[in-house]
Amino acid sequence: MLVSCSAPAAPRLALPAIGPDSTVQVAAGPQYMRGAVHQFFWGKHYRKLWAVPVRARVLNLRTAVPGGLTPTVAGGSFQTKNLRLVDKQGVEYVLRSVDKDATKALPEGLREGPVGKLMKDQTSVINPYGAYIVPRLAEAAGVYHTTPRLVYVADDPALGPFRQSYANALYLLEERPEGDQSTVRSFGRSARVESSRKVFTNLVTTARGRVDARQYLRARLFDMWVGDWSRREDQWRWASFPGRGGATVYRAIPRDRDHAFFKFDDGLLTHIISWVKSNYQSFHATIRLSDVEGLNRAARPLDKSLLVYLTAADFRQVADSMRLSLSDQVIEQALVVWPPEVYALAGAEFNHNLRSRRDQLPAVAAKFYELLAREVEIPGTDEAERFVLEPMGPGQLRVQVLSLRAGRPDSLLNQRTFTYPDTRSIKLFGLGGNDVFDLRGLPDHRFAVGIYDGAGQDSVTWKTPASPSKQPTNVMVYDSGDGNTINVAKPIKTEGYVPAATEFDAAGWLLRHRLF
Known part of the structure; x- marks a missing residue:
């Protein structure tokens, strides 16, 4: 298995403009707002953000882009509902539900009982609009990214057989990182974006496949900066490029930022649980070096394989470069993308936390290297x-x-x-x-x-x-x-x-x- 160490230029991307549809004022999850006693034991989390109404554009599938969007495949993980869409040119997009439902991971008999209700309540640990600010931050850091846009899907007949399951909810609409993305700058204009399974099979089969290790390290340090601890293998796609001597160079495309900015340990019981589940790292102003191992546990198999040839100097150089790239102005410009109601509630906290965590990147990178080496x-x-x-x-x-x-x-x-x-x-x-x-x-x-x-x-x-x-x-x-x-x-x-x-x-x- 090969790695290479070149760094790509910072990418840019814009989704096709959504048509002139109407807007709605809607809260992502008012059901997560609970009383003081419940919050004392199970955490305040992001309940206020879930409960505040925000303005979102209604996505009309027939007019969203020229020729419209056609739903094709329903899917998703144990938490997120996804709906794949395709336009007349064959370009694919995906709707990702803002609200989550972790109870799908439970046996059916437990989903409606106390355990299921508690798991559903803990959806409030996720910032419903966290993924919305990632693109500008990732672009400044030189990390590939999707570009989600907040939309509301009404009871649209164009949903067809998916109408009952997907109507009347908030979604993030983003480009799907798969296949020919030669027009998408935030994927490096790669003509072939592939899944982790395909890429890892190629890496095992032949020495002509190479991973851009420094670019992957940059993406992993970005994960730590935004507190995204759930970076398992399927959370990645890979942009491929021709390399020297007929080789193929792969560069990482992170996707699915559901667990970025996680806030879990602010309740009595959830704080105790976090001692046991050390990968459940909360987005505080300080990244404790003792927490770096837990923060990266889900991605450890990938990290050990793909970063094996990088030295301590490589880790230090990438971290220093990112720290300088993520200026106070970059952070502020990313946060103002939020709906005004969200920024009013969380803007100051995130501004402080992101600046503080940015300044810790060199120390975090050194600890990360120590663990892997x-x-x-x-x-x-x-x-x-x-x-x-x-x-x-x-x-x-x-x-x-x-x-x-x-x-x-x-x-x-x-x-x-x-x-x-x-x-x-x-x-x-x-x-x-x-x-x-x-x-x-x-x-x-x-x-x-x-x-x-x-x-x-x-x-x-x-x-x-x-x-x-x-x-x-x-x-x-x-x-x-x-x-x-x-x-x-x-x-x-x-x-x-x-x-x-x-x-x-x-x-x-x-x-x-x-x-x-």
Whole structure:
């Protein structure tokens, strides 16, 4: 699997103008407004924002864009209702419900009982208009983004078979990041936007797929800045671009900002729950460094895979760049996009919190690097690669991954020099192909190095010195017993194993990312 480190220019985008329809004054969720006792135990959250009426344009599907919009597919997650729309040119959009319903994750018998009612009430932890301010912030930060617009869908006959389920509610209308987006600047004008499943399959299959790691890191630091802790794999799409030598470069498109600006721990019971569910991070003025691990738990499999070749200097440079890009003026301009009623209630709080959190980005990035650098996993692909391990001095180990091509010199794919004590464990996974693991010296014994062969007839070689080495080391070769050549001597150890779904055995790598 490859990563690259270029940074894209800050994108821009505008959805087609919505036609001159009428407007309505409507509250997103007045049912979430509760009494003082309930709020004491279960939190104030964003109940006032849910209850305040705001003005929204009525979306007339027949006149919204030239030729109209046609509903095609209903869907969504366990919380959000989605409705896919398509215009006459085949451009796709999606309606995402502002109100949520987490009870769909419960067994049907519990949905209408006390547990279901409590879960529904906790929808108020979400800022109903949070996603609305993200585009201007993301654009300034150099992060790809959708551009949601607040609309009201009335009892429109053009909804057809979806009329009963989708009429009379507030939605965010946004472009759907899929397929040919060459006209959409906020997706980098990519001619091919793909799903995580497709991209990760390509990364496992061939070394000709590359992820722009610095651009992905920029998106992940943006997630932390806005407090978006729910960044699982399906929350991403990937803009693809032609790279050097026939490679494909993928850049991350974050989507679904339902959990940005989360506010959970302001009730007695929800505060206690937050101690147990440490990923439920609230959007305060301070990002506590002790909370960085929980804030990023959902995205950890992605982060460990896609950021493995970036150094502490890369993390520092990206964080410093973002801190400078997100000026006070940028923050203020993003917030005034809110309906006036929303800005009056939350503008000052968000202005303060966003500025404070922005100034913490370098420290947060350093902690993020520390967490990821401790235990490293480096996968190859289903093609043949050479893994070269070479000590560079006390507490330093350089790992290079090269493409093996018959009749041609090896081609360097990626490399990084790891330093103890930042890194303590390094695991290499050959995946498919006839891979070569080349140890050019014994790694510092403080590194725990694991070599996993994967499929194919692999070779592991350490050129034993003339006199037996007394240098301690901590290298284990895991041999699946499928015809490998293991040419090592003490103190390197060999052990048989059966690859599990949690290991990098191609399909197992996708299972690890919960994509099957």
